[in-house]
Amino acid sequence: MNEHIASALELFRSSRELDDEAIFRELVKRGLPRPLAARLVEFLPSAYCRALLRKSGVQFSDSFTRRTSKEEPKSLSSEPIWIDALEYAETEMRKDATRDEILMVAGRSAEFQGINQMLHKGSQLKNLALTPLSFPWPETGPEEHM
Numbered sequence: 001m002n003e004h005i006a007s008a009l010e011l012f013r014s015s016r017e018l019d020d021e022a023i024f025r026e027l028v029k030r031g032l033p034r035p036l037a038a039r040l041v042e043f044l045p046s047a048y049c050r051a052l053l054r055k056s057g058v059q060f061s062d063s064f065t066r067r068t069s070k071e072e073p074k075s076l077s078s079e080p081i082w083i084d085a086l087e088y089a090e091t092e093m094r095k096d097a098t099r100d101e102i103l104m105v106a107g108r109s110a111e112f113q114g115i116n117q118m119l120h121k122g123s124q125l126k127n128l129a130l131t132p133l134s135f136p137w138p139e140t141g142p143e144e145h146m
Contacts (some may be wrong), residue, residue: 001084010042038141039081045084045109057126064133
């Protein structure tokens with residue numbers, strides 16, 4: 001799994017101009033199965049955001065939903081890729097990743113962007129409690145219209 005994570009991170013960091021769907025499509029073009037590519041694009045930015053802010057006092061939700069599904073929220077830990085992504089992010093932070101490299105990934109997270117907006121409005125990190133992540137795609141990624 002680490003090689004797939006590394007491939008996705010390389011794209012996030014070298015192609016800042018690409019949106020999530022373009023990153024997803026490039027990962028699929030490189031041979032990753034659609035569900036794996038989708039999960040990497042969805043989970044990696046949030047994993048990096050959480051690793052970056054783990055000691056900040058922000059209360060992160062431990063679940064996620066899909067806007068395309070009427071299912072109840074699912075636990076992040078029920079997704080093996082979530083656990084791998086979070087471990088990878090924490091390892092990179094402990095080792096040799098620069099703050100800029102971490103922010104290039106974490107900054108893509110809706111959580112990071114929301115936290116940033118709340119900070120600009122005067123909130124403090126220790127007072128923030130976030131709702132479950134909400135992903136716009138079905139489990140297999142965005143609809144095909146290539």
